[in-house]
Amino acid sequence: MENNVKKQFDQAAPTYDDKHGKLIPCYQDFYGAAVTWTEVAGDSPLILDLGAGTGRLSAMMLNKYPGAQVTLVDFSEDMLEKAKARFADNDNLTYIAADYLTYEFGRTYDAVVSSLSIHHLTHEDKQVLFRKIHSLLKPGGVFVNADQAAGSSPAFVAEFKRLWVESVTATDLDPEDIEASKKRRLLDIDATLTDQLQWLRDAGFAEVDCVYRNREFTVFVARI
Template sequence: METLQEIQNQFNAVSEKYDRQRRFLIPCFDDFYGTALTLSEEVKSVKNILDVGAGTGLMSAFFHEKYPDAKITLIDISTAMLKKAEERFEGNENISFLNADFATVDLSENQYDLVVSGLAIHHLPNELKQQLFGKIAKTLKPGGWFINADQILGETELAEKIYTKNWKNHVEQNPNLTDEEKRSAFERIKVDIMAPLKPQLEWLENAGLQNANCYYQYYNFVVFAANK
């Protein structure tokens, strides 16, 4: 799939600076990741975590700090991004890595207490989003949660216009980003395939999960979740 290769190339190219950039590219960085972490407390015992589209391991790092004894598996299609994640967690026997397309990878049933994802699933076509939600539902243990911190499409043309304008203004005015980093960020969003929030919550319910709900939103940045 040409788009898939394009996504891989885009993120391989920025792997060195991605973590530093992310704090400046996300206007609501602390609340965005903080909400995902707090939601995980709904799981009674977190022993096994799957990070879908893990990139350099930024989200996994937050969850590792919160659950230092948990085993975490990171899946990502970008070899360069995953290499950075391996360097981040070097020597940690609780952390494992899988270089694969998370949209099509086989996942064992009833394996994880927690499945998390940060800014990854919006790169998938909608059919593959639904397919992935089904796999996540099966790989979660009973009582487990799926928490997705991601970007969404506006429910209306006006909402989408406002979302896009707000984010672009934030990036353009950020003094911590170089002109090249800004251009690169604007280039990467061209391969985004965002979906509105409402259908994604419905897809989670259709996949067999329950209580699908949005717990945080700042323009098009959202944290939504469901449990098994």
């Protein structure tokens, strides 16, 4: 499964940024909530971006915290190359091409963030990762995950999918781009909102909540 996901995102990397926003009907509010809820002390926080891709979320974090030291990790080297080009003039970034589930980071962070990545993991691996993230955060740290959450029943899952297809079909995306996105989404392993909140509690987070949701697009916040 991991190799299939990597292959599809490697293939999408060259034009990913041009299309990404159109594939998320609530793009501005979704990412905006993730940035708003990433609250840390100080002007130079250490931020870890898991599944950073081309660096879209990292760029938003740097707009909020220009002095931040940001580490971007992704298993797609092609995606990270796009991120390096995006941040060519910024020396405050570190890039790691690796599987964040197994990589040993060797330090702690003020915030761990992620966008549209963790839903590719099995449910068991999601729980392993949440425990790992808890261990990577400094006291008072925050984990913000802008990701997908499955509907609470098959009927809601089907309706979310129908509404998403309806939304992206109404954009100016080429039909082949929409089909490629549909193909990538076949590899998604979405967990329900309720399950993910419980797994975060089980991982040791003191405060957890859903701070934004528009159908499957969900922003989770978990604090130490």
